[in-house]
Amino acid sequence: MKAREKIDSRRVRAELLPEQSPELLKTLHLLTREGDLNADARRKLKQVNHLVGLVQPALDDVFERFPAPVVVDVGSGNSYLGFVLYELFFAKREAGELVSVESRADLVKRSKERAAQLGYGRMRFVEAAIDGAELPERVHLLTALHACDTATDDALVQAVRHKADHVALVPCCQAEVAQQLKDARSTVRPELLALFAHAWHRREFGSHLTNVVRALLLESFGYQVTVTELAGWEHSLKNELILGRRVHKENREARARLDQLLQSTGVSPKAVRVLLGEGQATA
Numbered sequence: 001m002k003a004r005e006k007i008d009s010r011r012v013r014a015e016l017l018p019e020q021s022p023e024l025l026k027t028l029h030l031l032t033r034e035g036d037l038n039a040d041a042r043r044k045l046k047q048v049n050h051l052v053g054l055v056q057p058a059l060d061d062v063f064e065r066f067p068a069p070v071v072v073d074v075g076s077g078n079s080y081l082g083f084v085l086y087e088l089f090f091a092k093r094e095a096g097e098l099v100s101v102e103s104r105a106d107l108v109k110r111s112k113e114r115a116a117q118l119g120y121g122r123m124r125f126v127e128a129a130i131d132g133a134e135l136p137e138r139v140h141l142l143t144a145l146h147a148c149d150t151a152t153d154d155a156l157v158q159a160v161r162h163k164a165d166h167v168a169l170v171p172c173c174q175a176e177v178a179q180q181l182k183d184a185r186s187t188v189r190p191e192l193l194a195l196f197a198h199a200w201h202r203r204e205f206g207s208h209l210t211n212v213v214r215a216l217l218l219e220s221f222g223y224q225v226t227v228t229e230l231a232g233w234e235h236s237l238k239n240e241l242i243l244g245r246r247v248h249k250e251n252r253e254a255r256a257r258l259d260q261l262l263q264s265t266g267v268s269p270k271a272v273r274v275l276l277g278e279g280q281a282t283a
C-alpha cells in the first residue's frame, strides 16, 4: 500500500493498534468524521504508533515498578502521542500522570479542551519552553517526537536532570552543529575536513554528529542506549530513534569517548554545554 494513499473507514482498523479506538482519533482529527484516514494523518499516525510500540517495554517497566508513573512528552504539538499513550496505558488504570510540554499557546489550549472532552483527567498540559518547564521532580519516561533543532537537547537535559528511567528521542532538523562545524574549520583535525566541506555534507554530518553526541551523552550519564529506526522513510524523513534506559549513575568510559569526539570535531551542542559546562570541547 502506498504511503500517500487515503484509507477509507472500512480498512482503517488494520492501521490501528489493537486497543486503539477510532473515536479518539476522530477527536484528534486524525480520522475524518466519517472515519477515513487521509494521507498526512496516516503518516503522523504511523510515526506515533511506531513510537508507542517501541516505548511499550519502557511503559510496562515503569507501570510495574512505580505505583504512579510520570510520563512527560515534550515539544508535544497537538499531543497526539500523549493522547494515544493515555488511551492505551493510563485510561484503564487509576494512577499515573501524563504531562505534555508545548510552547505554543493555541496548541496547548486545544489539547486541554480535547482532554476535558475525553475525560482524560490525569493528562496535564504545560505551556512552556522545554528548557524552562517545571516538571515533577522524578520523571519515569520522557519522550520527544520531532522536537525542533536544539529542543531535542533540551529534552535530553530534562531527562537527565529528572533522572528519567527511560528516554525516547526522535530528533528533528538540526542546524546548530552544522554552523559550529563551519566555524571550527580552521581548528578541526585536517583529516576530518573533507567530511563537511560542502554545505549539504555539513548539514548531514552535523545532524549525524549531533545524534552521536546525544547518544554518548546519555551513556555517560548512565543510560544504556539503543539507536534504531522509528518508521519507514515513507512515513517520516526524520527517522532516528534514540532510546535510553538508566542503569548506572554514570559511565566514565562513555564520557571519555564523548570528550575525545568533541575535542576532535570542535563542536559543542546545547545538551553538552548545559550538562557538562560552557567550555566543553570547543576546539
Ligand SMILES: C[S@@+](CC[C@H](N)C(=O)[O-])C[C@H]1O[C@@H](n2cnc3c(N)ncnc32)[C@H](O)[C@@H]1O
Pocket: 074, 075, 076, 077, 078, 079, 080, 081, 101, 102, 103, 104, 107, 128, 129, 130, 131, 144, 145, 146, 147, 148, 151, 154, 172
Ligand atoms: C514538529 S512538531 C512535533 C509535534 C509532536 N511531537 C508530534 O510529533 O506530532 C514540534 C513541536 O515542538 C514545539 N517546540 C519546539 N521547540 C520547543 C521548545 N523549545 N519548547 C517547547 N516546545 C517546542 C513546537 O511548537 C511544535 O509544536
